Amino acid sequence: MSIWEYANPKKFIATTTPVIPWAFGGAGVCILGGLAWGFFLTPEADKFGSSVKIIFVHVPSAMMAINAWAMMLVASLVWLIRRHHVSALAAKAAAPVGLTMTLIALFTGAVWGQPMWGTWWAWDPRLTSFLILGLFYLGYIALWEAIADPDQAADLTSVLCLVGSVFAILSRYAVNFWNQGLHQGATLSMDAEENIADVYWLPLLVCIAGFILLFLALVLMRTGTEIRVRRLRALERQAQRAVA
């Protein structure tokens, strides 16, 4: 029994199909529960007022935006090294989800920034690097769409993902150097001295778990769809050959 068994598309679909509804259900329960807890049962923060409650969407979506790219990086590496098609398709499936998470994070950030900083947008390092991350997602998705041959597309996008990761990290530090920011530092770390108060921390954890489950469910479902599309295309080609 090894993890590589799931590289078999049939086995992958058979295993993941029953998981997907549970993941969706868990995501729904966690996100709705976490949001309800966050919105109705937490106090308003000192300086933030009720605007603090955007954190329950903003932080999880931002985390998933970065983690989705990390997942794509791993999946691309697996494809380049071990040539498992499911892995390439999973990377393809994750990209639009990651892009959506990036947009959600940027949007909620703007909505939060308007009352707090008095501006929708500032050229703050974190904001800027998120915008650049969004551009990387766009380029990656566009390259997938542009190439007809699926294996070639998988190869090229994987290399782009690797090179893009290096440059995305470089950009992150470059913009840090380029401009000082308005955005606060990390307050969720396990080891930091001053962290966010527990009242917010616990519902936030639930929301983060919900977003992780949601991402998992969406990626599994989209990967399954990609596999089925691929299989359908193969069947059509077979049928054409049979006619000819």
Added chain:
Amino acid sequence: MKALLLRDLRLAVRAGGGFGLSLAFFLIVIVLIPFGVGPESAILARIGPGILWVAALLATLLSLDRQFALDHEDGALPLIATSPLPLEGVALAKALAHWLTTGLPLTLAAAPLGVLLNLQGPAYGWLVLTLALGTPALSVIGTFGAALTVGLRRGGLLLSLLVLPLYVPTLIFGAEAARRGAEGLAATTPLLMLSGITAGSLALLPFAAGAVLRINLR
């Protein structure tokens, strides 16, 4: 490698297009800027180094897709690929040819064009220095992008979408060093970072470009 480099240089200079075009584009962008932001010389002097950097970057982008597309169309690319020179070397030679026909002329043209944007004394030196250090990175990154999109119909637009985000760190450090130098601040850190990016790209990206060329020629 030398033969390929010379061939590309000759093609770029004699067959028209690439060589003069990006320079002319650079000139036109710089001429257009004052129309857009107004003719006050103080503003122009302040944004000048950054504008020149962005314009040089866009001019570099313009000639990228010719690198492999022409060879791909007339069937020379598979022949080059079967030569004893590994594709990594081909990518490096192409990048070098691109830099010699685009990056270097842009660097040299930036100083006279700076007059149009009312640059002040030290700004000229810093601008030329940062462009000289940064444009090789732009060429190599662009070669990777061009190798990625070779053989695609309408690859040009996609190429800019793929390459521009990759240009961000180079642009930030290059323009930042030029700006700080022009304002008399300490510019060593961005200058070192810029050189680091150029050196790193030169060392690593030809391998990535060679790999994607191999996939595209499969």
